[in-house]
Amino acid sequence: MLDTDWSDSWRDAFRIELRAEAIGLACHGWPVLPGTAPATESGDEAWSGPVPVHGDWADRLDAHPGEIAGWWDGDHPYSLLVATGEVVDAVEVGVELGKRAARLLRATGHPAPIVATPDGRWLFLSTVADGLPERLAASDQIRWHGQGSWVPLPPTPFHHGVVHWRVKPDVLGWHLPQAAAVHSVLARALDEAENRDWAQQLVGASAAA
Template sequence: MLDTDWSDCWRGAFRIELRAEAIGLAGRGWPVLPGTYPAVGESVTDQTGADPDWQTPVPVHQNWQDEVGAHPHRVAAWWTEAPYSLLVATGTVVDAVEVDDQLGRRAAGLLRALGQPAPIVAMPNGRWLFLTTASATGCPAELRDRESVRYHGEGSWIPLPPTPFEHGVVHWRVKPEVWGWRLPDAAVVHDVLFRALAGARTQLAVAEPSAA
């Protein structure tokens, strides 16, 4: 469960913050979706999306793909009902590559060195999300086949701040407004991640002693 106070007062204030962020993203054309959120006291998942067994958010609506691209007015109405988690569908406007903390830090350092705009999300479970434009070709195999890498494209979604998460809250490492809300080309970020991955392997090989 979420390690924080999920009282009615706190929940109400959090709903307002989530609603404001959702409306802002929807106004910029991002495909916002309401997600499940942690419940207190309910014995079963209720119809608003509160879930007592909640660990990570999933879309509230079973037909969530039909809701992609909802008007900001509809988005505002969703978050009037409940403190839904803030999800964004991937595969149309935005894609994301999810990596572990070590690879995330190396890739973020390379992006800074290149001066490349790239919104980055960090989750309390130690995973990072690198946001890109939607890719027509998906994620290259050299990244996709890595156990520590997960690609979010068509048919998937990602949580965005300030969504509650197991043991904490999702937050920005690099906010999109820092780069004028420009999403980087997917191929550029994929290349940087691959270089960061190759660098990590080289570093590990150098650190390991040679076999006798």
Template sequence: MLETELPESWRGAFRIELRAEAIGLAWRGWPVLPGTYPAAAASGASWTRPVPVHDDWRERVGAHPQQVAAWWTGRPYSLLVATGTIVDAVEVDDTLGRRAARLLRTSGQPAPIVAMPNGRWLFLTTTSETLPGVLADAEGVDWHTEGSWIPLPPTPFEHGVVHWRVKPEVWGWRLPAAATVHEVLVRALSGESSDDAPAQPVLAARPSAA
């Protein structure tokens, strides 16, 4: 259900949740940006996915949480995070996403994972200068790094709302090394499943330092 289809009381709560999430991420140093949302789409336009509201969004990366709070005052902007400075993300289809998530879980390696209603998954990592060639050349794999952005929950999307598969707080807000997640995605792309990987003890989550 999109924001425009919700009763007024629900729309108000949704705006508050988006604002709270944006402020919380900004206080943790994540490069938060306001994104477009369904109710603001041009008349007759088909809503698919959000893009930055401001044309000069690159200059706004790293805004203070107070500025972030002001952006979300009165507007249910989508919640976007710019990639390439603190966080990168690899976007894959549902089949590859599920296989890679199982491999990560089996090996006990932490990785925040976002799922979008269009069947796409986002694996969040530290930043990296390169992506393995096998991933870069794979159909349906998109790398979000410098000059790009990703939507984070609870951003509205075509046919639903973006949500966490694995929340970052589960792992103490630590982003996994890009090379580690890339390696798991390469294994998943080759067809390896969790049945083929030796089980490892799951790492205990550490409390957030923030």
């Protein structure tokens, strides 16, 4: 997980922060749930990311803040997840495409909450959609999180860092951007990235000739 000493006091502080974040998100109507975390004592590198702790997680999405607080009252620093397809959707991309899309969103004046994970993934949050446009759905660089899925939120722990906000939702007044607007910007960013790669290939071919 984190390259640090998991003393009891540090563990307690981290758990309290996770609980506070979970309660805050729940109070804004986000369906949060506890997820698994890396094995801190064993350093289990087989852990590939958080999944819901409860098998019936889909039936717990209307939990009240008091119940949610109880999930983080134990000794284990559960990760923090939000179920998608209910209030919020997410589109997952790599770092380079994420940076390009974030710049375009700022330029259009329609920023979106963005989450970054320590393993190099960016998550663009939006309102709920029925699906992705064909341009995005056909790309192996894009993963959509809709109904029946979930994504990690800060400060979820990974092996070598924590999930963090690139753009916090409170900066936007907790108003999620429309999914169609986010999808349109991501499609434009994908087009620009592919055009750049194509141009670089042409330059490389010319230099080798």
